[in-house]
Amino acid sequence: MTDDFVLDVSRIRAEARQRMETGPVTDTYGLDKDRVIGILNDVIATEVVCWLRYTRHAISATGIDRAQVSAEFTEHAAAEMRHAVRAAERVSQLGGDPDFDPATLTQRAHTDYTTPPDADLKAMLENNLLAERIVISTYQEIVRWLGDDDPTTRRLLESILEEEEEHADDLVDLLGV
Numbered sequence: 629m630t631d632d633f634v635l636d637v638s639r640i641r642a643e644a645r646q647r648m649e650t651g652p653v654t655d656t657y658g659l660d661k662d663r664v665i666g667i668l669n670d671v672i673a674t675e676v677v678c679w680l681r682y683t684r685h686a687i688s689a690t691g692i693d694r695a696q697v698s699a700e701f702t703e704h705a706a707a708e709m710r711h712a713v714r715a716a717e718r719v720s721q722l723g724g725d726p727d728f729d730p731a732t733l734t735q736r737a738h739t740d741y742t743t744p745p746d747a748d749l750k751a752m753l754e755n756n757l758l759a760e761r762i763v764i765s766t767y768q769e770i771v772r773w774l775g776d777d778d779p780t781t782r783r784l785l786e787s788i789l790e791e792e793e794e795h796a797d798d799l800v801d802l803l804g805v
Contacts, residue, residue: 652721658777665724667770668715668781671788672726673736674766675712678759679705681741685752688743697749697802704756704795711788718784738766753803760796764789 643655653661682705686698716726727736734741739759744751767789774782 651723653723659774661722664778664781665719665722668719669727670736670738671715671785672712672719672728673733674738674763675708675715676728676733677737677739677741678763679708679712681759682708682756684743685756688746689749689752690746691749693749697753700798700802701756707791707795711791714784714788718781738762750803753799757796757799757803760792760799763792764796767792
């Protein structure tokens with residue numbers, strides 16, 4: 629096996645100087661930047677809808693297990709908002725505008741905003757588990773699509789995906805399934 633890797637630093641320096649206004653997006657970026665920004669804006673919408681759902685459930689939950697379930701929902705809500713902000717920061721790095729438009733959030737989100745009865749903690753847990761499972765599946769597909777063409781966005785989504793899997797595990801524990 630031969631090692632044919634050659635790093636042409638002179639060429640890279642020249643190319644880097646040519647389009648400084650594009651910031652971190654270089655000529656070696658392997659994907660359609662606008663497509664990635666669109667996908668990330670859908671991730672933002674998904675995370676904001678999850679934040680809204682978890683927050684609503686945390687506040688409105690009633691019943692004997694309310695304290696434990698509400699605390700878990702509150703913790704998950706905070707994580708979802710952090711995810712949205714991280715995705716928005718990546719959109720900005722790519723030269724796009726993060727889309728937090730409330731008028732289109734639910735249409736762009738991968739998950740639904742649900743409002744089961746306040747006393748139905750099981751339904752709240754199930755709704756949130758379903759949403760986490762949807763997010764896990766969609767983010768896995770996005771990560772596979774990104775591949776090696778945008779490792780920064782891929783790593784971002786992988787780290788969010790890891791937390792979403794932890795959320796699903798927490799919800800399964802609370803459901804006792």
